[in-house]
Amino acid sequence: MKKYKLLTPGPLTTSDAVKAEMLFDHCTWDNEYKTITQKIRAQLLKLAHVSEDAYTAILMQGSGTFGVEAVLSSVIGDKDKVLFITNGAYGERMLDIADYHRLNYLAYNEEYNIIPDAAKVRAILTENPDITHVAMVHCETTTGILNDIHAIGELCAEFGKTYIVDAMSSFGGIDIPLEDDHIDFMISSANKCIQGVPGFSFILARTAALEASKGNARSLSLDIYDQWKTMNKDGKWRFTSPTHTVLAFSKALDELEERGGVEARYQRYASNNKLLIEKMAVLGINAYIDEAYRSPIITTFLYPEQGFDFTDMYNFVKERGYAIYPGKLTKVDTFRMGNIGEIYKEDVENLYNIFYDYLKQNA
Ligand SMILES: *Cc1c(COP(=O)(O)O)cnc(C)c1O
Numbered sequence: 548m549k550k551y552k553l554l555t556p557g558p559l560t561t562s563d564a565v566k567a568e569m570l571f572d573h574c575t576w577d578n579e580y581k582t583i584t585q586k587i588r589a590q591l592l593k594l595a596h597v598s599e600d601a602y603t604a605i606l607m608q609g610s611g612t613f614g615v616e617a618v619l620s621s622v623i624g625d626k627d628k629v630l631f632i633t634n635g636a637y638g639e640r641m642l643d644i645a646d647y648h649r650l651n652y653l654a655y656n657e658e659y660n661i662i663p664d665a666a667k668v669r670a671i672l673t674e675n676p677d678i679t680h681v682a683m684v685h686c687e688t689t690t691g692i693l694n695d696i697h698a699i700g701e702l703c704a705e706f707g708k709t710y711i712v713d714a715m716s717s718f719g720g721i722d723i724p725l726e727d728d729h730i731d732f733m734i735s736s737a738n739k740c741i742q743g744v745p746g747f748s749f750i751l752a753r754t755a756a757l758e759a760s761k762g763n764a765r766s767l768s769l770d771i772y773d774q775w776k777t778m779n780k781d782g783k784w785r786f787t788s789p790t791h792t793v794l795a796f797s798k799a800l801d802e803l804e805e806r807g808g809v810e811a812r813y814q815r816y817a818s819n820n821k822l823l824i825e826k827m828a829v830l831g832i833n834a835y836i837d838e839a840y841r842s843p844i845i846t847t848f849l850y851p852e853q854g855f856d857f858t859d860m861y862n863f864v865k866e867r868g869y870a871i872y873p874g875k876l877t878k879v880d881t882f883r884m885g886n887i888g889e890i891y892k893e894d895v896e897n898l899y900n901i902f903y904d905y906l907k908q909n910a
Pocket residue numbers: 556557610611612613615637684686687688713714715716736
């Protein structure tokens with residue numbers, strides 16, 4: 548099979564060193580393994596600029612959605628009410644989760660190319676004093692739009708609401724100071740900006756808020772309080788842990804630190820993203836989201852005027868070493884390219900040449 552690099556926002560292209568960590572079948576119950584889990588938990592808190600006194604980290608088996616569902620189903624009690632703020636498929640997925648668990652909620656749904664308006668959120672919170680929790684997505688991977696989690700966090704602090712943020716596709720690639728943003732529960736996963744492989748999600752929680760959620764869980768395997776109680780003792784996972792993924796993730800965290808941390812990673816993602824958008828514009832392929840709202844993570848591109856068929860182009864690009872991503876919008880024809888993972892300037896330049904050749908061939 549011909550190999551290619553992933554321009555999808557997770558799984559993404561990982562380093563050889565991260566992949567190599569998985570060539571060992573580690574035992575789960577011994578101290579060495581538990582120490583790795585504890586080290587990961589401490590490193591994650593450090594990345595979020597929070598202390599081990601105020602916040603704690605919980606690792607949860609499964610993909611990112613399992614982490615989001617774990618938080619929503621463990622934290623929201625029968626008498627609670629959540630305000631979901633959505634402007635994309637991942638925000639809407641939270642509504643699906645809420646329906647499955649029969650949570651009380653209200654939704655403020657924005658257009659996919661617009662960031663939620665803090666003034667509207669203020670009005671909703673003022674009119675609905677029974678709201679106890681607010682939940683939203685940071686980088687909506689659907690489009691690549693970057694929501695203002697800080698502005699909504701300020702409102703949560705002012706109104707005394709518990710704040711849940713899905714920062715799946717941004718944590719590790721964009722600095723998120725949890726306490727400054729007033730975040731009580733933040734969810735991300737192993738295979739996004741930390742650049743590990745799929746297999747678990749993680750939750751960073753304000754310890755007091757987590758303690759307060761005791762007894763609210765609606766599922767055994769996704770009970771974050773119970774997972775935390777067990778893991779917090781000595782690093783033991785409640786059920787079989789994804790050992791290979793954990794080893795790879797530990798390596799990925801060390802690499803992130805060695806290479807200059809979140810700031811350096813942000814710079815690489817942002818400059819490659821900017822270059823990608825500039826290069827595509829030269830070819831008449833334009834970004835869907837306004838510059839002011841774009842994330843440096845993934846970009847939605849509108850189809851060019853002519854000479855373009857997604858499947859055809861996908862195969863053309865794949866044969867030349869890259870896997871791109873279909874669009875997720877219903878109203879306009881789009882495709883997406885992520886630039887997180889082991890993607891560098893040379894890759895962006897290669898892509899420009901590949902797209903140039905494709906469009907020329909079809910002209
Ligand atoms: C990737 C992602 C998820 C989780 O998706 P999974 O396929 O379950 O890993 C959730 N929210 C956002 C914003 C994401 O980018």
